[in-house]
Amino acid sequence: MKRLVLLTALLVLPELALAQGPQPAPGRDGPARPGPGHQGGQRPQSPRPPVTNPPPRPGTGGSQIQPPRPGPGGPQIQPARPSRPQPPRPQPPRPQPPRPVKPLPPHRPGAGRPPQFRPIHGPVFRYPHGYRYRRWVIGLILPRLFLSQSYFYDGYYDLGVGPPPVGYRWVRYGPDLLLVNVRTGRIADIIYGAFY
Template identity: 60%
Template sequence: MKKAVLFLSIALIVLPDVALAQQQQDRMQRPSPPTTRPAPPSRPTPPKPENRPQPPRPGGPSVQPLRPGTGGPSVQPPRPGTGGPQIQPPRPGTGGPAIQPPRPGKPQPPRPVKPQPPHRPGAGRPPHFKPIHRPGFQYPHGYRYRRWSIGLLLPAIFLSSRYYYDDYAYLGVGAPPYGYRWVRYGPDLLLVRTRTRRVVDVIYGAFY
């Protein structure tokens, strides 16, 4: 009798646990409902538009898409009002911008030379004397530079228009007195009396 009661008590204790485990196992074996919503039906995608020429942007040329049969993109020049500089082609007959030739300057008149009184023999260099540049001197055959002094006789070959010097005013020297001539001998200027060929004055270093 006691054993029957014991078995019944055990059965009462175990049966609820077995029923609970069976219910949990049934729940696990059932398929779980889907948690995500079904995707909406896909809409048909419209066809892509063909490449159409884009309007030119300000400041530069626009590149057009490739056209059938052209072989490459065409570059359009900037239209007026786009912001880029407008280059005007040369007009017919001009050939380009006209370049004005430089205007010739007005010729400067030679500076007037203040005339000096006749040079006095033996006076030497005047206070306002200034050497000037002249071409090289060609000595006659057989002659070379010699330092002449007052009182010596100049050879007659130098008493000719080839050796006379008449631009004495640019040196600041007065005109030769009557019967005298200024004669260039190398870098020096000699005042010579033409009748006697005597040297009456010498200005050394008158030319360079």
């Protein structure tokens, strides 16, 4: 009877081992031992699950799987597109504060035309009765008739000429500009051709 049970066990056990399927992969404790159905140098191969990559995070620039397009083939993997650098936006010009007008230095008697002098188109000059153009020179005395508000010229800045010193005034005489001492009437400086 013992022999019959032993014989039955020898016949049934290998079939049970084959029915159980492949053995698990080796763990940390070492290689797996072959099961009872193991033969020779062949190792049972266990099916591995398919490898899938996790989906890329948005904005990381990884490859993206596109849905299948009509036609043959499955999904197509598109390479990551490089991001285009944005050109710098031009900044609007900042308003500049107005530059202060540099005042002209006072005109020195006898200095003549300053380097920044520019003649201007002046109104027609009307000589008083009995006078006509005369080319004055420094040191002469201008008649008192011309030492009045009618002949004083205060637009010297337009000519690029500095203000007159204290006690002097600019006087227009025809096309010329005379620097005159208002107390004595003596001509201290002359700029010829100041007006055209």
